Amino acid sequence: MKKLAIVLSIVAFISACGGAGTDKKGADPYDSKSTTANGNPSYDPNRGEGKFTKVDVGATLDATLAATGEKVYGVKCSSCHKLTEEKLVGPGWKGVTSRHSGVWIMNFITNTDEMLNKDPKAQAQLEICLVRMPNQNLSDDDARALYEFQRKNDGVK
Amino acid sequence: MKSRKIITAAALGVSLLLGYTACKPKNAGNAVSSDAAAKAYVAPGKYDEFYNFVSGGFSGQLSTYGLPSGRLLRVIPVFSVDPEKGWGYSEETKPMLNTSHGFVPWDDLHHTELSQTNGEIDGRWVFGNANNTPRVARIDLKTFRTAEIIELPNSAGNHSSPFITENTEYVVAGTRFSVPPDDKNGDVPINTYKQNFKGTISFISVGKEDGKMDIAFQIQCPGVNFDLSHAGKGKSHGWFFFSCYNTEQANTLLEVNASQRDKDFIMAVNWKKAEEYLKAGKGRKQAVKYAHNSYSDKTHSATSEIKTEVTVLDAKELQDICYFIPCPKSPHGCDVDPTGEYIVGSGKLAALIPVFSFDKIQKAIADKAYAGDYDGIPVIKYEAALYGEVQKPGLGPLHTEFDGKGNAYTTFFVSSEVVKWNIKDLKVLDRAPTFYSVGHLCIPGGDSKKPNAKYLIAYNKITKDRYLPTGPELAQSAQLYDISGDKMQLILDFPTIGEPHYAQAVSADLIKGNSLKFFKIDENQNTYVSKGEGTTKVVRTGNKVDVYMTCIRSHFSPDNIEGVKAGDEVYFHVTNLEQDWDVPHGFAIKGANAAELLIMPGETQTLKWVAEKPGMFPFYCTDFCSALHQEMQGYIRVSPAGSNVPLLFSTGKNYPVADTAGKK
Numbered sequence: 001m002k003k004l005a006i007v008l009s010i011v012a013f014i015s016a017c018g019g020a021g022t023d024k025k026g027a028d029p030y031d032s033k034s035t036t037a038n039g040n041p042s043y044d045p046n047r048g049e050g051k052f053t054k055v056d057v058g059a060t061l062d063a064t065l066a067a068t069g070e071k072v073y074g075v076k077c078s079s080c081h082k083l084t085e086e087k088l089v090g091p092g093w094k095g096v097t098s099r100h101s102g103v104w105i106m107n108f109i110t111n112t113d114e115m116l117n118k119d120p121k122a123q124a125q126l127e128i129c130l131v132r133m134p135n136q137n138l139s140d141d142d143a144r145a146l147y148e149f150q151r152k153n154d155g156v157k
Numbered sequence: 158m159k160s161r162k163i164i165t166a167a168a169l170g171v172s173l174l175l176g177y178t179a180c181k182p183k184n185a186g187n188a189v190s191s192d193a194a195a196k197a198y199v200a201p202g203k204y205d206e207f208y209n210f211v212s213g214g215f216s217g218q219l220s221t222y223g224l225p226s227g228r229l230l231r232v233i234p235v236f237s238v239d240p241e242k243g244w245g246y247s248e249e250t251k252p253m254l255n256t257s258h259g260f261v262p263w264d265d266l267h268h269t270e271l272s273q274t275n276g277e278i279d280g281r282w283v284f285g286n287a288n289n290t291p292r293v294a295r296i297d298l299k300t301f302r303t304a305e306i307i308e309l310p311n312s313a314g315n316h317s318s319p320f321i322t323e324n325t326e327y328v329v330a331g332t333r334f335s336v337p338p339d340d341k342n343g344d345v346p347i348n349t350y351k352q353n354f355k356g357t358i359s360f361i362s363v364g365k366e367d368g369k370m371d372i373a374f375q376i377q378c379p380g381v382n383f384d385l386s387h388a389g390k391g392k393s394h395g396w397f398f399f400s401c402y403n404t405e406q407a408n409t410l411l412e413v414n415a416s417q418r419d420k421d422f423i424m425a426v427n428w429k430k431a432e433e434y435l436k437a438g439k440g441r442k443q444a445v446k447y448a449h450n451s452y453s454d455k456t457h458s459a460t461s462e463i464k465t466e467v468t469v470l471d472a473k474e475l476q477d478i479c480y481f482i483p484c485p486k487s488p489h490g491c492d493v494d495p496t497g498e499y500i501v502g503s504g505k506l507a508a509l510i511p512v513f514s515f516d517k518i519q520k521a522i523a524d525k526a527y528a529g530d531y532d533g534i535p536v537i538k539y540e541a542a543l544y545g546e547v548q549k550p551g552l553g554p555l556h557t558e559f560d561g562k563g564n565a566y567t568t569f570f571v572s573s574e575v576v577k578w579n580i581k582d583l584k585v586l587d588r589a590p591t592f593y594s595v596g597h598l599c600i601p602g603g604d605s606k607k608p609n610a611k612y613l614i615a616y617n618k619i620t621k622d623r624y625l626p627t628g629p630e631l632a633q634s635a636q637l638y639d640i641s642g643d644k645m646q647l648i649l650d651f652p653t654i655g656e657p658h659y660a661q662a663v664s665a666d667l668i669k670g671n672s673l674k675f676f677k678i679d680e681n682q683n684t685y686v687s688k689g690e691g692t693t694k695v696v697r698t699g700n701k702v703d704v705y706m707t708c709i710r711s712h713f714s715p716d717n718i719e720g721v722k723a724g725d726e727v728y729f730h731v732t733n734l735e736q737d738w739d740v741p742h743g744f745a746i747k748g749a750n751a752a753e754l755l756i757m758p759g760e761t762q763t764l765k766w767v768a769e770k771p772g773m774f775p776f777y778c779t780d781f782c783s784a785l786h787q788e789m790q791g792y793i794r795v796s797p798a799g800s801n802v803p804l805l806f807s808t809g810k811n812y813p814v815a816d817t818a819g820k821k
Contacts, residue, residue, distance in 0.1 A: 073689075074688070074689035074690075074691050074692070075678055075679070075688045075689040075734065076678070076689070076734065076736060078689055078690050078691055079689070079690045079707060079709040079712070079714060079734055080709065088809065089710075089711070089712070130784055130785070131710055131711065131783050131784060131785055132710075132783070134709065134710055134735055134736070134737050134740065135736070135737040136735070136737065137675070137677075137736040137737060138736075
């Protein structure tokens with residue numbers, strides 16, 4: 001028992017000191033409590049962490065924008081994400097726009113590393129996939145176009 | 158009592174022995190003070206203050222170290238193949254090593270030179286010379302990759318290279334071996350050196366914006382050995398200075414026969430004048446053959462062009478381009494101080510250092526203060542060009558760099574030391590031992606108008622007992638000195654790759670911010686790029702099979718390929734779809750008579766693989782990329798020639814078993 005405690009405290013120590021670039025608050029993946037309770041109190045799990053605070057979405061689909069998004073998907077996303085519900089390397093995209101808010105999605109795909117380090121939903125998904133989503137260096141426009149394509153994929157007309 | 162005597166005697170014996178064995182300049186322990194470690198220490202996770210670009214000598218590569226830590230940051234493949242990086246093995250990089258002699262997989266890189274603007278290092282490119290099959294390379298410091306290589310006709314042993322003018326107008330190259338010109342019959346008796354052999358100096362122009370190299374002109378000179386060179390700067394901008402030896406024009410046993418004369422020469426070249434002659438059409442178009450290779454970061458491929466003409470100016474005919482200045486005993490280093498006034502010659506066999514004055518050289522030319530001519534080239538009187546001599550500085554001076562505070566630092570091969578001396582009064586100020594037999598040295602910016610003289614690095618030829626022994630071949634070595642005070646202080650030894658010759662260093666601030674993180678996949682114009690898994694395919698054209706493949710953490714697409722037949726030439730065109738820093742993928746396949754590919758994010762690289770016999774051939778990613786890196790693999794099935802197994806390719810699905818035996 002004692003041994004285990006020592007091991008755990010070493011693990012905690014190592015992880016606490018790891019990565020100068022990560023946010024020290026709530027960055028400890030071994031203690032889920034600290035993420036929510038001791039973490040950034042202003043953290044909005046529906047918005048995520050990143051540059052986007054809102055996303056203007058039309059009532060109907062912007063087909064041109066969605067087509068642009070589909071092109072970006074082909075180059076940068078399709079290797080790991082299917083358009084069905086099937087998980088490949090990452091989760092299938094069917095229904096993704098109902099699982100997450102648009103602003104959360106756009107923050108996640110443009111600020112991947114930071115979100116994986118602190119966002120509870122992103123971390124839960126990482127536990128399933130075990131492959132950190134690569135940062136594909138999407139532009140803001142790419143991100144918006146991809147979201148429109150996801151809306152199209154989820155049936156928005 | 159007795160035992161104490163024995164101990165004393167033994168101690169005396171040991172110290173005597175030590176005295177005999179220690180034929181080093183000084184005891185290493187004495188040479189290092191206690192704060193040395195702190196001065197060279199860079200804490201984990203912290204950046205070094207300087208980049209040090211070090212020639213790899215007979216490795217043919219250029220290595221990058223951080224200073225003051227001496228940590229090896231990257232070996233940049235230049236003139237030699239590098240299987241680790243696929244350099245010279247991938248279809249895209251093979252043309253970079255093309256020459257008029259065909260594909261040459263190795264060379265000997267002796268000197269590095271950083272590009273300059275207004276006489277100051279600008280951090281854009283670093284140049285390197287190939288000493289064996291004469292070439293000059295330009296390395297782009299955004300990517301730390303070789304961007305261009307140009308071959309030099311009429312040359313052999315490109316040694317006095319790749320030194321540059323103060324705005325990188327030109328990179329020069331001087332032939333170490335004089336040889337019969339390329340358009341003349343080279344099949345002549347060797348002892349006709351004096352009649353048939355010529356020395357050639359090349360001026361390679363460098364594009365102001367894109368760095369593109371082109372041989373602007375060559376100057377044909379008498380047959381001697383050109384050794385090293387440096388450009389004039391400031392007041393002497395427009396001039397170039399080359400050391401030369403073997404003015405005896407010996408063609409055998411040079412060790413003795415080229416050491417006969419009391420003085421050889423430093424050749425002063427008025428390149429502005431040469432430009433005028435070139436403009437006036439005084440050059441002779443000569444039919445030659447040389448390769449010019451460029452690498453594009455857009456197509457991610459190299460192209461090699463064989464060029465067939467060069468313009469040659471004759472130094473003898475066009476009287477006022479070249480002048481010889483006598484310089485004692487087989488001069489090697491030829492270094493110009495930051496003001497451009499003083500030219501330091503270092504005779505390998507001399508026991509003094511002559512310092513020439515640019516103003517006096519100009520006056521001597523105006524007054525025609527000549528001692529005669531050498532093969533039609535005026536020889537300026539020694540005293541008419543001389544500013545003064547540093548007396549008894551040490552034995553065997555080789556190279557000099559400057560601190561910008563009026564001091565020069567010269568290496569001494571024979572007496573294994575670096576000597577600091579004042580340029581104005583020619584007095585020796587300090588000396589520091591090196592371990593051992595130092596060749597080149599480097600001060601950041603030490604050959605520019607603005608040295609940043611915090612450190613001095615000595616590149617040694619012998620390491621003997623400095624490191625743990627590793628059999629007959631020992632580590633090559635550099636030594637770092639703190640020269641911020643009056644006295645030089647040795648603070649670090651660090652091993653280097655190949656054999657280090659000249660090196661340059663520059664403040665990291667000038668370069669680190671420009672470092673490219675990845676190639677944008679949208680801008681990839683490689684003929685065989687796959688922009689997304691949806692575009693991957695396998696195409697057969699006769700017995701050539703092109704595999705358009707992608708990779709991303711952590712799979713290849715396609716990763717199952719069937720229908721390839723024995724004898725097929727398979728080209729794996731692998732595109733890395735990643736768009737983040739530090740995520741290369743590797744590609745290796747069993748039995749490849751080549752190397753791996755190492756593909757940077759957004760890049761496409763191609764490996765040619767011949768399916769020699771039927772069987773199952775796995776391929777995998779060699780660069781640890783994610784938790785599931787070990788899963789990043791695939792198979793290619795090879796069937797007998799003439800088999801009817803259809804061409805199939807896929808990722809993530811199993812086709813029905815159409816054929817199990819691979820029948821004919």
